[in-house]
Amino acid sequence: MTDARADQYACTESVLDITPDAAVVSNLGVASYVLASVSDSERARNFYQWGSMGVTTAVGLGLAISTDEPVTVLDGDGSLLMSLGTLTTVARYDPDNLTVVVWANDVYGTTGGQSLQASQTDFAGIAENSGLDAVTVRNTEAFADAYRDATESASVTVIVCHVDPVDPDARPPFDFPYIARRARDSLSTDTM
Amino acid sequence: MTWSKDAAEALADAGVDLIAYLPDSKMDALIDEVVDDSRFETVLVSREEEAIGVLVGAWVGGDRGALLCQSSGLANTFNAIGSLSVPARVPFLGAVTRRGNLGEFNIAQVPAGYNMDKLLDDVGVRNSVVTDSEDLRETVALAGETAFSTQSPYVVLLEQTVTGRKSEATE
Ligand SMILES: Cc1ncc(C[n+]2csc(CCOP(=O)(O)OP(=O)(O)O)c2C)c(N)n1
Numbered sequence: 001m002t003d004a005r006a007d008q009y010a011c012t013e014s015v016l017d018i019t020p021d022a023a024v025v026s027n028l029g030v031a032s033y034v035l036a037s038v039s040d041s042e043r044a045r046n047f048y049q050w051g052s053m054g055v056t057t058a059v060g061l062g063l064a065i066s067t068d069e070p071v072t073v074l075d076g077d078g079s080l081l082m083s084l085g086t087l088t089t090v091a092r093y094d095p096d097n098l099t100v101v102v103w104a105n106d107v108y109g110t111t112g113g114q115s116l117q118a119s120q121t122d123f124a125g126i127a128e129n130s131g132l133d134a135v136t137v138r139n140t141e142a143f144a145d146a147y148r149d150a151t152e153s154a155s156v157t158v159i160v161c162h163v164d165p166v167d168p169d170a171r172p173p174f175d176f177p178y179i180a181r182r183a184r185d186s187l188s189t190d191t192m
Numbered sequence: 193m194t195w196s197k198d199a200a201e202a203l204a205d206a207g208v209d210l211i212a213y214l215p216d217s218k219m220d221a222l223i224d225e226v227v228d229d230s231r232f233e234t235v236l237v238s239r240e241e242e243a244i245g246v247l248v249g250a251w252v253g254g255d256r257g258a259l260l261c262q263s264s265g266l267a268n269t270f271n272a273i274g275s276l277s278v279p280a281r282v283p284f285l286g287a288v289t290r291r292g293n294l295g296e297f298n299i300a301q302v303p304a305g306y307n308m309d310k311l312l313d314d315v316g317v318r319n320s321v322v323t324d325s326e327d328l329r330e331t332v333a334l335a336g337e338t339a340f341s342t343q344s345p346y347v348v349l350l351e352q353t354v355t356g357r358k359s360e361a362t363e
């Protein structure tokens with residue numbers, strides 16, 4: 001049963017159901033396209049990324065330090081692999097409002113599904129050995145349970161969710177400054 | 193006042209809340225100032241590119257961010273600056289110890305360090321070079337003012353004539 005895989009759309013919907021007020025920082029490409037597929041287009045707290053592969057979790061860390069609202073990162077396995085040191089940084093500050101989800105589809109999905117060639121890499125093990133709580137899940141129900149627990153936990157949990165690769169049609173707004181400003185306006189009191 | 197005290201006051205003048213940093217021997221004095229200063233939240237990163245992410249997140253959360261690192265570290269941030277800070281119009285204030293110019297002994301610091309002002313121009317980040325410690329506080333404070341009001345990053349490059357020079361070349 002170890003090759004069972006969760007559905008990224010259903011899991012992303014669970015994120016929005018379980019934490020409707022969370023600021024969600026989504027990795028460039030597929031993670032953002034799926035979030036755009038399942039979100040109301042007016043959802044201001046989706047901070048979609050259009051670039052900066054490898055920096056998605058760091059954006060979530062800075063946001064979690066600066067707001068009291070819940071913050072969820074939806075990262076990609078390729079993006080996380082590019083910046084494993086970020087897990088050490090996250091563990092160092094361990095903001096209680098941050099949850100990190102990694103969509104482990106084993107591919108660079110956005111650029112055509114090329115293999116990560118990292119089947120021997122245990123992302124949850126790396127997160128744990130960086131000082132974080134971590135869990136690996138392989139189906140949608142297990143994801144929802146793990147996500148609920150993670151958001152209730154006082155320390156950061158990394159949820160490595162094995163998913164089938166998907167190729168959504170939906171796109172976030174192309175107006176990148178608008179995405180950032182809209183998220184900021186919905187979260188911040190200092191609007192300067 | 194020492195250059196590092198001047199710089200810490202300038203960061204406070206600019207309304208900076210959160211400082212992301214990675215050490216450098218010259219920057220160490222300023223990092224020591226800000227880490228112990230309750231006006232600032234400080235985040236040590238493992239790679240400078242992460243700092244850009246942290247500062248962007250902080251801005252979206254309502255805070256003003258600054259980056260302290262060496263010019264080689266700033267070179268590590270270029271994709272994040274070019275594909276996030278600049279196109280999403282998210283500001284940060286950079287105070288960067290510039291290597292590779294007058295007094296440099298290490299050739300590995302030259303290509304990115306000496307050319308850092310031009311590299312920043314090309315990626316669309318305004319910048320100033322401070323060579324005289326007399327100018328430091330005002331330059332950093334004004335850089336912060338324009339970064340946060342125009343919502344675009346601004347980097348101040350601090351020459352070794354401000355931060356002090358390494359003496360390896362003569363040893
Ligand atoms: C620094 C950088 N390298 C490469 C790319 C090209 N690229 C864009 S998305 C992507 C794949 C991202 O993979 P992953 O994080 O696993 O997300 P997925 O697409 O699988 O959801 C790549 C390689 C890029 N945009 N930036």
Ligand SMILES: [Mg+2]
Nearest residue numbers: 076077078107
């Ligand atoms: Mg992937």
